[in-house]
Amino acid sequence: xxLELRQVALQVGADAHIHPTTLALAPGGFNxxxxxxxxxxxxxxxxxxxxxxxxxxxxxxxxxxxTGVPVQQRRVSMVYQQFINYPNLSVFDNIAxxxxxxxxxxxxxxxxxxxxxxxxxxxxxxxxxxxxxxGGQQQRTALARALVKDSDLVLLDEPLANLDYKLRESLRxxxxxxxxxxxxxxxxxxTEPAEALLLGxxxxxxxxxxxxxxxxxxxxxREPADLTSARVFSDPPINIARARKAGGDIVLTDGVRWxxxxxxxxxxxxxxxxxxxxxxxxxxxxxxxxTQAGGRDGLVAVDGQVLISEISGSxxxxxxxxAGTSWxxxxxxxxxxxxxxxxxxxxxxxxxxxxxxxxxxxxx
Numbered sequence: 001x002x003l004e005l006r007q008v009a010l011q012v013g014a015d016a017h018i019h020p021t022t023l024a025l026a027p028g029g030f031n032x033x034x035x036x037x038x039x040x041x042x043x044x045x046x047x048x049x050x051x052x053x054x055x056x057x058x059x060x061x062x063x064x065x066x067t068g069v070p071v072q073q074r075r076v077s078m079v080y081q082q083f084i085n086y087p088n089l090s091v092f093d094n095i096a097x098x099x100x101x102x103x104x105x106x107x108x109x110x111x112x113x114x115x116x117x118x119x120x121x122x123x124x125x126x127x128x129x130x131x132x133x134x135g136g137q138q139q140r141t142a143l144a145r146a147l148v149k150d151s152d153l154v155l156l157d158e159p160l161a162n163l164d165y166k167l168r169e170s171l172r173x174x175x176x177x178x179x180x181x182x183x184x185x186x187x188x189x190x191t192e193p194a195e196a197l198l199l200g201x202x203x204x205x206x207x208x209x210x211x212x213x214x215x216x217x218x219x220x221x222r223e224p225a226d227l228t229s230a231r232v233f234s235d236p237p238i239n240i241a242r243a244r245k246a247g248g249d250i251v252l253t254d255g256v257r258w259x260x261x262x263x264x265x266x267x268x269x270x271x272x273x274x275x276x277x278x279x280x281x282x283x284x285x286x287x288x289x290x291t292q293a294g295g296r297d298g299l300v301a302v303d304g305q306v307l308i309s310e311i312s313g314s315x316x317x318x319x320x321x322x323a324g325t326s327w328x329x330x331x332x333x334x335x336x337x338x339x340x341x342x343x344x345x346x347x348x349x350x351x352x353x354x355x356x357x358x359x360x361x362x363x364x
């Protein structure tokens with residue numbers, strides 16, 4: 001089942017909520033909308049569902065123009081971050097409600113509800129009313145109602161945000177497999193890059209109402225087309241610094257330089273923007289500052305002043321200042337640093353991404 005947006009836009013007064021967007025989602029697959037809060041994810045989902053009509057452009061589904069078709073006439077399910085259930089119905093009847101409206105036989109309803117309830121750990125709760133459930137249980141009920149319907153298009157707007165950690169982790173693993181053999185198109189909105197990578201499939205990065213890139217999730221992560229897409233797909237924020245290409249070298253600061261990669265070496269000399277994800281900035285280094293030492297294309301050791309040091313469970317995040325720019329290191333284990341101290345870090349320069357002044361990725 002394929003969904004295609006053709007120059008779809010939404011203008012509200014003088015504000016462009018969604019800029020003209022052309023996007024063909026992976027048919028019968030898992031698609032993720034990734035962007036920060038207010039990037040336009042929910043609005044785009046509502047346009048796809050038919051809850052909002054675009055001010056320009058067309059939506060096509062399975063070869064049919066559905067731009068003006070009301071949501072009631074589409075085989076679509078949508079689950080929001082904030083759970084929505086019928087307060088006067090039991091959990092069983094909440095889940096079964098779309099099947100009853102569709103005229104499904106009672107025996108089949110019982111079997112389908114039972115299977116979905118078992119998957120979402122709702123079996124013992126089927127006789128309860130929503131007010132007797134926890135927030136996580138209510139969200140699971142709303143999710144079950146969408147899954148049981150077997151819709152052609154399933155839209156999930158941060159559906160796991162209100163669930164407890166363990167259930168959230170198990171459902172992240174289960175959701176792609178759950179839809180794998182259903183033949184429906186799934187669109188999942190999230191603010192978390194790690195969640196997008198775990199879900200896999202295809203991803204569209206969004207920023208201020210624009211889709212900046214769309215493709216296979218791992219490809220978009222490893223090969224962002226521009227600096228905006230790289231920013232969207234990084235948490236903690238990707239490190240960004242101005243540098244200079246001089247001959248065969250990249251010069252970050254006086255005394256900190258490394259060999260330019262082959263993708264950049266043939267380009268003219270001048271200013272470039274260097275981006276490096278926090279988990280490619282390692283605490284400590286065996287070489288003197290500014291020199292390359294080992295690694296795939298070498299690690300460059302730098303000395304920075306520690307601004308913030310955080311230890312969270314199994315990893316440490318350290319913010320430090322380097323040549324007037326704030327950098328972030330994300331590393332496994334406990335890495336203790338005192339605020340204000342000078343500490344050594346190693347930049348895995350073989351992982352650097354390079355962009356021009358307009359934010360376009362530099363590839364020779």
